[in-house]
Every structure is written in C-alpha cells, then in structure tokens.
Amino acid sequence: MKKYAAIAAFGAAALTLAGCSSDGGTDEATEGATAAAGETEAAAAGDAGDMVVGFAQVGAESGWRTANTNDIQRAFSDAGIELKFSDAQQKQENQIKAIRSYIQQGVDIISFSPVVETGWDAVLNEAKAAGIPVILTDRSVDSTDDSLYESFLGSDFVLEGNKAGEWVVNEYADADSVKIIQLEGTTGAAPAIDRAEGFIDIIGADPKFEIVASQTGDFTRAGGKEVTEALLKSNPDVDLIYAHNDDMGLGAIEAIEAAGLEPGVDIKIVTVDAVHDGMQALADGKINFIVECSPLLGDQLVEIATAVYNGETVDKRIVTEETTFTQDEAIAALPERAY
Amino acid sequence: MSAQLRNFTGSRIFWPVVILVGLVIVDVIAFPGFLDITVKEGHLFGAPIDILRNGAPTLLIGVGMTLVIATRGIDLSVGSIAAISGAVVSALLLNSPTPDNPWTVVQAVGIALILGFILGVWNGTLVAYLKIQPIIATLILMTAGRGVAMLITEGQILTLHSKPFEWFGSGFIVGFPVAVVIAAVVLILTMLVVRRSALGMFIESVGINPEASRQAGIRSRGLLLGIYAFCALLAALAGLIITSDQTAADANNTGLFIELDAILAVVIGGTSLMGGRFSLIGTLVGVLVIQTLVTTVYIVGIPPVATMVFKAVVVIAVSLLQSPTTNEKFANWRKDRRRPTPTKAIEPKREKVSA
Known part of the structure; x- marks a missing residue:
C-alpha cells in the first residue's frame, strides 16, 4: 500500500503543478491523497486516480451510441478517473479538432471512435509525438502504421x-x-x-x-x-x-x-x-x-486505459464481450437491459 | 391544340416533366407493376402512393422555399426547424400522462407549429429588419437549431407510442395518406392566395427590385417577415409528418439535408435563385422528380456506391436541358436542320456569339 501512497502523493504534486489549467485539480489531488492515506479506495484509484482521459465520441446518432456514451461516462466516474468528453456530431473534422485539443491540454490517454476509417495518420502522429497513447473504441482506423495506437477495443x-x-x-x-x-x-x-x-x-x-x-x-x-x-x-x-x-x-x-x-x-x-x-x-x-x-464497453476501456497508463502492454485487438438473442431470450433479458 | 403544345414545350417545366416521365418509364421497364395501385385494407397502396407520401414533407418545405427564393432569399434552416418541431412534439407526448388522448396531441402539435412560426419570425427579422444576408441569417438556425433539437431529446432517439399522432404519418383520408392530403391542401391554398390576390406579384416585385417595390408602396419588410415565418411554419409541419412517419424523434436525422432537396426541387421547377418569377407547380414537379429518382435507385437496384453519381447525372441532365444557353443552342441546331443551305445558318449564329 506504501507504493500506492507514494504514487498518489506524486500525482497530487503533479496535479498541483498543473492546477492552473483546471480548477478541479487541487480538489482531486486532496481526494487522491486522503484515499491513499485512509487506505479505503481500491488500488485502481491509487494508480489511475490522477489520470486524465480525453474521449472523442462520434456523436449521438442512435440509441446504441447514447448507451455507449453513458456507459463510458459511468465507468470512468465509477473508477474516479477524470474524463474529458466531446461529441463530434458525426463529422471527422470535429473529431480531429477534439483530439488536437486533448493533445494541447496534455491528457494522459486519448480514446475515440473514428467516424470514418481513413484520414487519421496526421493527427495520430501528433499524439504519438506528444507521447500520448491512443486507444480506439468500437471502430478501427485504416492505417498501415499500427504503432499509431495502443489498442483497439470493439466488436468484430x-x-x-x-x-x-x-x-x-x-x-x-x-x-x-x-x-x-x-x-x-x-x-x-x-x-x-x-x-x-x-x-x-x-x-x-x-x-x-x-x-x-x-x-x-x-x-x-x-x-x-x-x-x-x-x-x-x-x-x-x-x-x-x-x-x-x-x-x-x-x-x-x-x-x-x-x-x-x-x-x-x-x-x-x-x-x-x-x-x-x-x-x-x-x-x-x-x-x-x-x-x-454491445455498446457497454466502458469497464473494459477503463481497464485498458489504466494498464496503458501504468506502462503495461495490452493486446492490439480486444473484442467486446457479446451474445445473440432469440425471441424467448429477448423476453427474458428485456427487464434488466441497461439500454 | 398545337399552340398549347408549343406553349408547354417552351415552358420551364417541360424538361423536368420529360425527365419525370423518363424515370417512370425506366421504373416500369425494371418492374412492370410499378404503376399498379391497389386497395389494401381500405386505402390506396402502390409505389406511386409511396412516392407521393415520402415526397410530402419535401413538397411542404418546397412551397415555403419557393416563396422565399422568389424574394431573392433562401432558407437553410428548414431541416433544423423540422427536427426541432419533431423533438418538441415527442418530448411533450412522452411526458404527457395521456399520449393517446387526441386533445393532448392537438395541443402538442399546436405548440410545435407555433414554435416553428416563432423561429421563422426570428429568421425574417434578421433578413428583413437587420438586413443580414438570407444565407447567413438562416445558417445560424441551421447549425444551432439541430443543437436545440438535440438538447430537447437529450441526444436520444425518442420512440413515440401515440395512436392519434401516428395518424399524421401513416393515417389515411378517403384512401389517401394524410401527409399527401396535407401537402396538397397547402399547395392549392398557397397557389390560390398568391395567384388570386396581388400577393404573388408583390413577392415577385420584391425579389426583382426591393428598392423599387418599396418606392411603389409595397411594405417589403413585413412581406419578407411573413414569408420566412410561413416557410418555417411549413417546415415545422413537415417535421411533424416525418417524426410521425418513423414513430420517433431523431434529432440527428430528421430533416437532414431536406433544405437542399427543397432548394433543388425549386430550381428544377424553374424558379430562379435570382428571385422574381416563381412557379409552385414547377416545385411540385421538382419534388416528384427527386422522390421518383430515389425510388428508381431502389427499384432498378443501383448499387449504393453508385447512387450519388446516378442522382448527380440526372440532376445535371435536368439543369442542362433547362438552361437558356443550351436551349438556344438546341433551337439554333433545329433551325439549322430545317434550312436547306447550311452556310446561311452559320452567319447569324456568329453574330450572336460576338454580340
């Protein structure tokens, strides 16, 4: 637990230094420190609590996408990780702008669902140059250089x-x-x-x-x-x-x-x-x-982001856990569906 | 009879009608039962009925757009206004304890239409009183409006379960789809009002020369305000029909790009974007061409990747056939063919080019 306390304290210091960019910085730092001191929070909060993730969503074009957005926001909030969220309204240029702004803000991890498959090399290279790992969710990019992203989490x-x-x-x-x-x-x-x-x-x-x-x-x-x-x-x-x-x-x-x-x-x-x-x-x-x-990939994304943040290697391709439904299975599953 | 025919072949809607007939012929060849209309469960059923019903929202917006364009304006915000009205009516019905009560639906529809009208007054105020160029003034609502619709629906697709409201999109009046009846009534009433009164002439004169019409005593600002409000009201009505038809408010997709379809329909119908003379019947033909084109893609089975190119080719063909320059060339060519000696025919042509 000592290790986590040290990391939290370091995180607190880092956040205080960077505090001028966001008002919430000091609050969170205190939170992190108390959590480590009180030894109440899970380990994840200790080593990922000071992580900032920028997520560039496609838009809100369908019920599926909305469920996806809600689950990602819920998962990060449950894990106590700060999530910066943007909605590209199904336009690639908006998404590229959002990613550039995350690079400028110096977030720790960038994650996004590409609107289209092509045209990402330039902005992904910028992220790579800034040393910010990228995790793709739900949709992949068509690029010959797969070192541009850490992992692709999504359905097959x-x-x-x-x-x-x-x-x-x-x-x-x-x-x-x-x-x-x-x-x-x-x-x-x-x-x-x-x-x-x-x-x-x-x-x-x-x-x-x-x-x-x-x-x-x-x-x-x-x-x-x-x-x-x-x-x-x-x-x-x-x-x-x-x-x-x-x-x-x-x-x-x-x-x-x-x-x-x-x-x-x-x-x-x-x-x-x-x-x-x-x-x-x-x-x-x-x-x-x-x-x-399934749009419910928030928890898996948190897991991958935390691993990447801690310098662990993750698989390039991670498939979302999914099933199929017949009519009878739908009747049984419907009452407890989250979306 | 032949004079009438010549009148028609010379008119602005001649070529769009030719294209429309051409598309229908293609459809009939691809699917011989294309024009069959049968009675199913007490209402008319068939591909032509689908074309009319799916084209109804575009026609409603096209009618408003024709008048706006006749004043040398343009309204880009109609699609967003349609999305807002669909979102508002859905939010009201979903939060109502009695969505199946016709009175609730009347109230919700009334509120959505009034809101559409108010948005149109906003557009009209920007254009008529603040003198902002129409394309910029309506661009504001085009982009912001969809955001407003998203706020109302909270980014969700709101599925509706209200029988009386579904009547708009999928109900029937003496066998005809409600949407078609609404669009037809609006078209006929608008034609009567603008052609039987001086209003149509006022609109054209404002479009041709706003300053001269003002000096002639036409209150151009009030007129403009009214026309933008009318156009937005029709857009809100179209939004209700689209929302009812898909039994869901989809802030992202309701009325998306419908402003471009409406403008295209107006232009195909022979109304000039420079303002002035307008033709509501032309707009009707334009809407039918666009909607038949969509159906043709499905019936003929044009692969989705080639759809856009196919549509573009048809639109280019219509525009070229309509263009005064091509028509003149075409007329000269026909004259040339009639004349026995070609040398004489070339001479006046050269003069024209140099002049």
Missing part, C-alpha cells in the same frame, strides 16, 4: 455478420429457396462493409440463398422504411430481411405492416445491435433474431 463486425448468417442457415435448413433483402448501413462505414461480408461468407456457401436486393438505409429508421417500402413492391415474394442495425429493421417493420403483411411471420427479420427498441420488437415477435453489438 465480420463475426456479427457470421452469427446472423448462421442463424439464417439453421432457420431455413429445410427450405428450397430463400429470397433475402439486405438493408446496408452507411455506404463505406466499417460495420456496413464487414456485416455484409460476414453474412455473405456464411450464406454464400449454399446457392438456395439469394440476396435479391441490397440497398443502403443509412442506419436510420426512415431509411430502412423507405428502402423496404420500395423493394417490397418489386420483390413481393421476399422471405427474409437482414438489416445491419436495429433502427433500419424497425423501419422495415413499419413498411411490412403498411403492405398488409406480418413482420416476423410473413417476412422474417434479422438485425444487429440489440438496442432497447429492437429488443422490444424482438420480444413482440416482429423481429426474429438479433446479434448483439
């Missing part, structure tokens, strides 16, 4: 596509031919590309599965509804809709109901995400299967 979108495909193969094991409409995410976004790839990898093995149409619904309800509406007219005999997220699936439900059909029965629906509204629709029998893409 290809695996999600695989899981969706496996369910479809089992569900239609006895069918002769299956016509599928795919509602793609935003064109060019990593989850859209990978979920399509993972899905086709599995169902492509059997020629009875046919994707009759594949259009982008931009991950939005309105998009999913509009596309489904039009495609149902030209492909009335479709059996299944595979949507790259719940929101588009919810839009598809509305379009199917408007066409006088029963979603989940006449046309089955498989989606990815498992946000609250999607789970509700699954429990109501309107969606048939959801592959979870």
